[in-house]
Amino acid sequence: MPPKKAPVQEKVLLGRPGNSLKSGIVGLANVGKSTLFQAITKSSLGNPANFPYATIDPEEARVIVPDERFDWLCQQYKPKSQVPANLTVYDIAGLTRGASTGAGLGNAFLSHIRAVDAIFQVVRCFDDAEIIHVEGDVNPTRDLNIISEELRIKDIEFVEKALDALNKQTRRGGQSLEMKKLKEEEATVAKVLQYLQDGNDIRKGNWGPKEVEVINPLFLLTAKPVVYLVNLSEKDYIRQKNKYLPKVKEWIDANSAGDPLLPVSAQFEERLTLLGEEAAAEEECKKLGTKSGLPRIITTMRTALNLASFFTTGADEVRQWTIRKGIKAPAAAGVIHTDFEKTFIQVIVYNYSVLKELGDEAAVKAAGKVMTKGKEYIVEDGDILLIKAGAAKH
Known part of the structure; x- marks a missing residue:
């Protein structure tokens, strides 16, 4: 039997975990x-x-x-x-x-x-x-x-x-x-x-x-x-x-x-x-x-400060959001609106570097580079996200 892999201990950072540091x-x-x-x-x-x-x-x-x-x-x-x-x-x-x-x-x-x-x-x-x-x-x-x-x-x-x-x-x-x-x-x-x-x-x-x-x-x-x-x-x-x-x-x-x-x-x-x-x-x-x-x-x-960015894009608004490196998709969604973290369903994602290389969104889709990810996805610096979340319960 192959030796059991020791669980990787996640490094916890000193300091507050916020995005508005x-x-x-x-x-x-x-x-x-x-x-x-x-x-x-x-x-x-x-x-x-x-x-x-x-x-x-x-x-x-x-x-x-x-x-x-x-x-x-x-x-x-x-x-x-x-x-x-x-x-x-x-x-x-x-x-x-x-x-x-x-x-x-x-x-x-x-x-x-x-x-x-x-x-x-x-x-x-x-x-x-x-x-x-x-x-x-x-x-x-x-x-x-x-x-x-x-x-x-x-x-x-x-x-x-x-x-x-x-x-x-x-x-x-x-x-x-x-x-x-x-x-x-x-x-x-x-x-x-x-x-x-x-x-x-x-x-x-x-x-x-x-x-x-x-x-x-x-x-x-x-x-x-x-x-x-x-x-x-x-x-x-x-x-x-x-x-x-x-x-x-x-x-x-x-x-x-x-x-x-x-x-x-x-x-x-x-x-x-x-x-x-x-x-x-x-x-x-x-x-x-x-x-x-x-x-x-x-x-x-x-x-x-260990900060990174993701982007939301469209004809109405291009916006750069600040996150702590290594956070998962629901927490990134929560930066946009706290309800999105609680009601997160999935995220559609591709990276800026792919978009820049291929020229536009249609080319990124045609090349099969658009991914659909769930709650465990770790957002990377430069990701362009479209977040899908359910309705918040009030």
Whole structure:
């Protein structure tokens, strides 16, 4: 008899499982966060769709996700309405050394980070006598250390409180199932605390599915994915050289291996935004032999958040929907309308790549590439879906 295959354990992701995830721009004071935030949120990111930039409050904005597939589908269908995917970005007030103990806007700052799902960490790598550095001089690796320590200290505080609360409950003793569950939870929280005290970030740990279920409700700061944005002067960004960059890269490799590092220039992006017209900005980039760093920032963050897209298409509307990678068809249907998840029957599906290759829907059908799938189908990035669901019972 062939050996039994061990069941594949599904990897449970850290973080909330939602589709409307938020990213926060974090950094010390005066590193260019707000300039960058304004550039990101006011730019149309090369997307022709008429999608107004909506400030929800002064520190929060939605940004269009640049995607050539969406643009191509809009050209193809020429729909009455075009709805691209978007990402919510927060500008979080500048961090100071000692924030974890309440210095500066300490506690408010850290609670704002708890509310986001991922972090854009802005690191200053430009010299400018006009812009005073909060620590006195420009030293990106010191800044990276300050931020990572502040976030970790705050996490240790959260975890100690959680462990203390669990200790009080398990002291009662007993053999009930509930007590067994509490003791397992207590052991996980103690392990998390030790991991943090050893100087590690939670997102770098190798946690099992049960441990992740305990970690997620703690909303730990170091569990969130991070994309490092290295803020350069315009000159350094265009020539792609900077004296601090190798040191920053070295720090990330040593302390945050695998996290993306993107060079950007808030000064340059701000200047491009001020040109107003997209054509003028493109012309300026062409003249300087460079391009805006913003589209890559948004697409990298989506990858860090494990997000993907599916599309619904037609003459009335082409729309890009955001999902967490690896979800099944009913959950994807639920993104369109919660009732669709409950009353899901089947989905008719083909991928954008097939449509692009064959030219139109009729050709995709003729080639037998349109599939009908049930509840177990895992939606792939770029799928075009037609969902069939029953009537909701009210």
